[in-house]
Amino acid sequence: MKNLILIITLTIFILSCGSEGTKTGIKETEAINVSIAELVASPESHTDDMVSLKGQVTHVCKHGGQKMFITDESQENNLLIRVSGSIPEFDVTLEGSMVEVTGKLLATIEASEEDHQEVDNDQTGTQNSNKTEDCPTEENLKKEGSATSDNNVTYHVEAVSFKEITEEV
Template identity: 25%
Template structure:
């Protein structure tokens, strides 16, 4: 058997080939890709100025946006990402917003303990855009909008939560 040419320790080139997804395709298949390694390319529209730990990649338009969080290997994204095509390798993750999440958020706001991100009370507009929100003027408005969207999803799909996806980035490169 040793002379048959089959080496069980050698992976085929086809098995090693990694498909690079565009943001639109990634978002369309997000639920099935959750927990899996993905490679995605998109135009970086924003880097969070709070340490450069998040970037946002846009697909065909501003309705197709995915957040990428810097993993330990990345540390922080470099400013040259913005307005360039960036390829990211990482793990697809799901974030769920449900009533318990919203009630906790409201309590934190009441306790003046809510994390501030962005320039105003409503938070970072890039984050809101990635979640398909209209840019709201206040946290209370955002919470009310989430509740309305959860109620709509419960009626249509029987699910009492909203799913949002992001990539936990392990590596990246600026392509243009």
């Protein structure tokens, strides 16, 4: 019985003492206020910057809620937002809401179409066979003005925090 009490006490202690300061260590206060249009137009100039931006959520990935797309007032500029270690998920009820997101703009080198094709042909399983199958709207939105540049580089914001803002759209 004493051992059991000891184990429970130790578990509670570990859980309580580690819950602070786990928000990735990135300084949110240094975030630069930018518009989605600005980021989409010249993402290179803000790569690895901590940015803060507002937009309307147009899509939340329903297979895990680990990414969402936001758009600006013109509805022509879209940006992919991914969760970081400090955000568990984006809830699907965020779709259609205005949000303010703070996070780091990251560049990713995408595999070419041919490379994707090769990967798809190699895989016969249902889970990883096709990126589009996982999140159909994502590929569609990527084509519709998401931040990209030459050399198959795409950009997304890795959100460290976000909040829903009550603003009429």
